[in-house]
Amino acid sequence: MPERVDHEERRRQIAEALLRIADTDGLQSASMRAVAAEAGVSLRLVQYYFTTKQALLLDALARLGGQLQARMDAWIRAAGTPPTPRSIVTAILSCVLPTDAESRRITRTYAAYYTLVLSDPEVLAQHGTAQPDLLEGFLAKQLRAAQEAGRISPRRDPAIAAAGLLAMVNGLGSSVLGGQRTGEQALAILDRHLDELFDTV
Amino acid sequence: MPERVDHEERRRQIAEALLRIADTDGLQSASMRAVAAEAGVSLRLVQYYFTTKQALLLDALARLGGQLQARMDAWIRAAGTPPTPRSIVTAILSCVLPTDAESRRITRTYAAYYTLVLSDPEVLAQHGTAQPDLLEGFLAKQLRAAQEAGRISPRRDPAIAAAGLLAMVNGLGSSVLGGQRTGEQALAILDRHLDELFDTV
DNA sequence: ATCCTCATGATACATGTGTATCACAGGCAT
DNA sequence: ATGCCTGTGATACACATGTATCATGAGGAT
Known part of the structure; x- marks a missing residue:
């Protein structure tokens, strides 16, 4: 269902998941997969909205x-x-x-x-x-x-x-x-x- | 040549290699292999003198x-x-x-x-x-x-x-x-x- | 001389990592 | 209706990591 979706909202959701992990377990525990799980999305989506991990880190x-x-x-x-x-x-x-x-x-x-x-x-x-x-x-x-x-x-x-x-x-x-x-x-x-x-x- | 060797000296050598890496590239770059290379010894030796990585980190x-x-x-x-x-x-x-x-x-x-x-x-x-x-x-x-x-x-x-x-x-x-x-x-x-x-x- | 233990090498294993690829479904424009 | 673009899933790849295992050579002790 590729309903046109709010990119900014998704990005926020994912970036905040990263921040939550960084807070509790440190940044070294913030793998792409961990962020995806924390945000409740698939790994692919994290890649989709932030193509690279560095981009995700910077945005967060x-x-x-x-x-x-x-x-x-x-x-x-x-x-x-x-x-x-x-x-x-x-x-x-x-x-x-x-x-x-x-x-x-x-x-x-x-x-x-x-x-x-x-x-x-x-x-x-x-x-x-x-x-x-x-x-x-x-x-x-x-x-x-x-x-x-x-x-x-x-x-x-x-x-x-x-x-x-x-x-x-x-x-x-x-x-x-x-x-x-x-x-x-x-x-x-x-x-x-x-x-x-x-x-x- | 298993010449009886000075354990403390070897441990110091390895631990200081770890510290050198931590200084220049950060602790996340201090893998067992990287430490071994920096200290000029084999991976096995790092394991031998410090059985686990945590022990190495604490000693250093x-x-x-x-x-x-x-x-x-x-x-x-x-x-x-x-x-x-x-x-x-x-x-x-x-x-x-x-x-x-x-x-x-x-x-x-x-x-x-x-x-x-x-x-x-x-x-x-x-x-x-x-x-x-x-x-x-x-x-x-x-x-x-x-x-x-x-x-x-x-x-x-x-x-x-x-x-x-x-x-x-x-x-x-x-x-x-x-x-x-x-x-x-x-x-x-x-x-x-x-x-x-x-x-x- | 025999044996045991110390020091070391080579390599394997399981797992986690970032990233890439293939696939595909639904809406939108033509 | 056709075809393209967007959002999403599943999975693969190549690599790095910590740790474990097997093997082996050389002293020292008996």
């Missing part, structure tokens, strides 16, 4: 990026009323920290991609990544605004502080995924660091 | 830990004369940051193991890990000492500061490996953060 990665973006937008919008500079910054950072189920999923899945990118950097080239740099720039802008509002000491360099913050959040995320810490503990550590940053004394 | 991981440990010891010993609290802390942190060839190698290889551990946590159980926690404790001790010497504000909590520092270094390391930053830039960011920490004003 892009979708993952979209999911993170959406989540960040939502958290920033919900950053208190009215939003203070610090509440915005906290929103940005705490939604890349694996605290709840979804952020845990996103973080784990990104981690699964991490080594892939490390061992095969040309993948990163094909993917229009730059996402971390964009995020860093956005965070730096927020810090600069907070600085101009007098909430951060003028001695600080916003770009450097943003880079350090993001690195810390990334590292805290790793430790949470590694089971050394709970998400709450990580958030507490982050908060103490923000105390130090947002301190004009 | 332990050796990697030893290498990092040795490097840290050396850097701490070489932390200026006389060592200030800050120089010790800098030594600890900057030797887990991929700045030179060897630390880059160690960091990359650890990263290769990272997702493996994530997707298969029982490996971590078999490995007497705890290494990050030990490191964190040691760092916290140094910070506490610096605090008592009046080089760090008494308002700081050394344990939390240590956790944050280590997370930041970890995150900075990731960004260096990911090519977003050079090792020098990462070190500069870390240094600014240490400026902030070692500031009793």
